[in-house]
Amino acid sequence: MQRTLSPSGLRMAALLMFIAIYTAYSAGPFVWVAMMSLRTTTEISAAPYALPETLHFWKFASAWTESNYDTYFFNSVTIVFSAVAILTIVGGMAAHCFARYRFRFKGLIYLLIFSTIIFPPQVTVIGLFQIMVEYGLYNSRVGLVMVYVAIQMPVTIYILESFFARIPKDLFDAARIDGYSEWAIFWRISLPVALPAISTTIILNTILLWNEFLYAVVLITEDDKRTLPLGVLRFLGDQLEDVGMIATGLMIAIVPVVLIYVFFSERLIQGMTAGAVK
Secondary structure: OOOOOOHHHHHHHHHHHHHHHHHHHHHHHHHHHHHHHOOOHHHHHHOOOOOOOOOOOHHHHHHHHHOOHHHHHHHHHHHHHHHHHHHHHHHHHHHHHHHHOOOOOHHHHHHHHHHHHHOOHHHHHHHHHHHHHHOOOOOOHHHHHHHHHHHHHHHHHHHHHHHHOOOOHHHHHHHHHOOOOHHHHHHHHHHHHOHHHHHHHHHHHHHHHHOOOHHHHHHOOOHHHOOHHHHHHHHOOOOOOOHHHHHHHHHHHHHHHHHHHHHHHHHHHHHHOOOOOO
16 A cells, blocks of 8 residues: 655655755765865876775875975964954953943944945955055964954954843842942853853854955965965966865865864854843
8 A cells, every 4th residue: 555745744855855965065075075185186187086095194194294284274273263262352342342331422333343344355455455564464473363353353243242132131230239340240240141152153253264265365475374274275386286185285174164063063053043041
């Protein structure tokens, strides 16, 4: 006796099919790059989509020790973590002020901060280049950190401000009755309660800045100060491209981001979907 699927079963099957196709579409390029990272350029040229017959793990050690990837990795870690730390602290303070206090020109300042989001990055590159050169910050890790802080600060404030605004006012009133200063209220009340939103901004900023390329390629030209995305350019030439080593370099840059998402994706979703604070 032939059995037919119910409407709910058909919907579930269609949903599962869509998820499978989307997963293959999203994960396919990553799997392909992972396979190419273990193959040589000669093998890739002969059969671009073939499975690796021999796993050339030595390529990772070669890229790390002989192609300066250890320096690029250290630069990325230093620059990104410094920028994220500043964004978290300064952005949290600014968001707390916007959410909890009233002051003159609050609306105008808020508008000025978020008006920067409407400009595409390509429009600001020339101006940033001139400013960095004028103040001696061109080819500087400190200069790149400042640029990263500037471009991500509006989004960080936006995410945190909406969360801080949901914190019940009674908590702050009780803290003031207990003798807390405004500084202590931020560090001992607002910051701990807003940890889900803060975790979200940390994860988002880390992923976005780790993969950032445009500002880095314009503002950093010295090899010993390049970040990981710029390190891949070492294997690009006018006449010949070492595709195998490009894939290896990409995997070194991609793996940390994948690990961050795997271990902190639940925290990210919780922060993005957080409801009213209880």
